[in-house]
Amino acid sequence: MKFRKFLAAGAGAAVAISLAACSGGGAGSSTEESASGGAGGGAAEGGTVGVAMPTETSERWIADGDAVKAGLEEAGFEVDLQYAADDIPTQQQQIDNMITNGVKALIVASIDGTTLSGQLEAAAAAGIPIIAYDRLINETENVDFYVSFDxxxxxxxxxxxxxxxxxxxxxxxxxxxxxxxxxxxxxxxxxxxxxxxxxxxxxxxxxxxxxxxxxxxxxxxxxxxxxxxxxxxxxxxxxxxxxxxxxxxxxxxxxxxxxxxxxxxxxxxxxxxxxxxxxxxxxxxxxxxxxxxxxxxxxxxxxxxxxxxxxxxxxKDTRKLADQSVTAAISYLNGEEPEANNTTDYDNGVKVVPSYLLESDIVYADNIQSLLVDSGYWTxxxxxxxxxx
The missing domain is CATH 3.40.50.2300 (Response regulator)
Incomplete structure (x- = not known):
């Protein structure tokens, strides 16, 4: 799909802009800072970020995976992107392998938000920050941040x-x-x-x-x-x-x-x-x-x-979702806390997970052009x- 080509070229630039605009609790004050590695090890050190997506049967998850991967690579990381075919044991094994292989951070769109406690405990023990992508991970304290829509x-x-x-x-x-x-x-x-x-x-x-x-x-x-x-x-x-x-x-x-x-x-x-x-x-x-x-x-x-x-x-413009997850990952790898705009609503049963929520739009026949075509999402x-x- 053509908008993925746009993402590959533009996601890193969008991340760089967001990093330059943030200070304090954001993702770093400059692109140079984000590239320098910071406290958690960053792009200049190399390193891999694990991205676990649930399935390839929905085109949106393919687009999400491509977008996150493009943004992370543009920021200087290697990416281990895995799809689990909607099979919980497969996703558990994929995340186990990512941890064993020493990923610096995990971005996880879970199949079942209650089945990854063992994997995330191992990740936390290894000092790996965990970002829940669009689906909240439940019944564990070992999830650091949530990026989604409202x-x-x-x-x-x-x-x-x-x-x-x-x-x-x-x-x-x-x-x-x-x-x-x-x-x-x-x-x-x-x-x-x-x-x-x-x-x-x-x-x-x-x-x-x-x-x-x-x-x-x-x-x-x-x-x-x-x-x-x-x-x-x-x-x-x-x-x-x-x-x-x-x-x-x-x-x-x-x-x-x-x-x-x-x-x-x-x-x-x-x-x-x-x-x-x-x-x-x-x-x-x-x-x-x-x-x-x-x-x-x-x-x-x-x-x-x-x-x-x-x-x-x-x-739900997943380009924005991907950019925000990349920004959050870079924040952690720079030893900083990502910017959250909701710290009250997403209780996973163990903790309230700090979150960044994005806005969505209703598409009718008469606004396909303005919302989807003019924005470059579809042609x-x-x-x-x-x-x-």
């Missing part, structure tokens, strides 16, 4: 986009006076991903008043997180559950689905397939396809939004084809 707000945005699509809210987020009722179904992410709960809770903070008032109805009755969660964020799992809901609750009745809260584009595509094939809904929203939300601005779903099939997605050709180049 995940509760992401859920708020998902629910907001659903209400906009239904017509309950206008484009500015104001109530229209439409009282429905609208039939919706709820999906959540993987229960072993700490973010999934934040997404769902954020969404329900918006939707619950409308459920209480009767503007929204969930005909299947499936509303609690444990019931609507989708293990490993698998598209086929979401598709099967949507098919089951349709056949048990809608097919053969006069009920119709008006909207579906989906927390991730991969799930959205499975849900849309089920709605079309099992529910008999037309492909286009204009013709009666239910409003379906999403997250991650995956190119296949961006095309579906442009084509009028999926209604919205949430854009017009990629949006038109639905494929990364």
């Amino acid at each position: 995940n509760f707000e992401v859920g708020v945005q998902q629910a907001t986009s659903l209400l906009v699509g239904l017509g309950v809210l206008d484009a500015e987020g104001n109530e229209t006076g439409d009282e429905g009722p609208y039939n919706i179904e709820l999906f959540a992410g993987s229960p072993d991903d700490n973010n999934a709960g934040f997404f769902f809770n954020g969404a329900m903070s918006v939707l619950q008043p409308y459920l209480d008032s009767g503007v929204l109805v969930v005909p299947s009755g499936q509303t609690d997180f444990d019931t609507v969660a989708t293990l490993r964020w698998l598209q086929e799992t979401a598709q099967k559950r949507m098919e089951d809901i349709l056949t048990s609750t809608y097919v053969g009745t006069d009920k119709k689905v008006d909207g579906v809260l989906s927390p991730y584009d991969g799930l959205s595509r499975g849900i849309l397939t089920a709605l079309e094939q099992t529910g008999g809904y037309p492909v286009a929203i204009a013709d009666g396809m239910p409003i379906v939300t999403g997250q991650d601005a995956e190119i296949a779903s961006v095309k579906l939004i442009a084509d009028g099939t999926q209604f919205a997605t949430i854009f 017009e050709e990629e949006v038109a084809s639905g494929q990364a180049s």
Whole structure:
């Protein structure tokens, strides 16, 4: 994908700018300081940073891995980047090997945020700082920093986009006076991903008043997180559950689905397939396809939004996430504390992990150009084809 080429050339420059802008608790006062190694050993000494990503089945994790690797290499580090194929023992072994091989720092996007305690204890004993990347690592004191988006707000945005699509809210987020009722179904992410709960809770903070008032109805009755969660964020799992809901609750009745809260584009595509094939809904929203939300601005779903099939997605610019994780790693390797903008909300069960949270945006058909194309995240050709180049 073309924006990765931009990252390879620009991530190091972005890190250098952020380093030059920080002082005191930031990532160093100058690029020369960051290159000099500092207290923790830095780029001039060489050294390797371990980057553990969960899977290559989602294009966003491939992009994240590429971006983090490019930024670290531009800053002068070698990088051990590993993908674990959504297999917990594989990720445990990969991190064990990184520690054994003497990495200077670890950046970890966990598969299951509760399964790495042994690895992180070994890393801490070796003096290796641990940065949780986008997914909080739970039930351990041995996580030093968390870089992510405001995940509760992401859920708020998902629910907001659903209400906009239904017509309950206008484009500015104001109530229209439409009282429905609208039939919706709820999906959540993987229960072993700490973010999934934040997404769902954020969404329900918006939707619950409308459920209480009767503007929204969930005909299947499936509303609690444990019931609507989708293990490993698998598209086929979401598709099967949507098919089951349709056949048990809608097919053969006069009920119709008006909207579906989906927390991730991969799930959205499975849900849309089920709605079309099992529910008999037309492909286009204009013709009666239910409003379906999403997250991650995956190119296949961006095309579906442009084509009028999926209604919205949430854009989390992972270039910024990668830059911030690189900045945090360099801070630690310079013997400094990374800058945090949240020190209260991310309790992993043992400690409140200092965090840096980034902002996200709702993508609709009418702002694909301004948010995704003009920023260089996707090109017009990629949006038109639905494929990364």
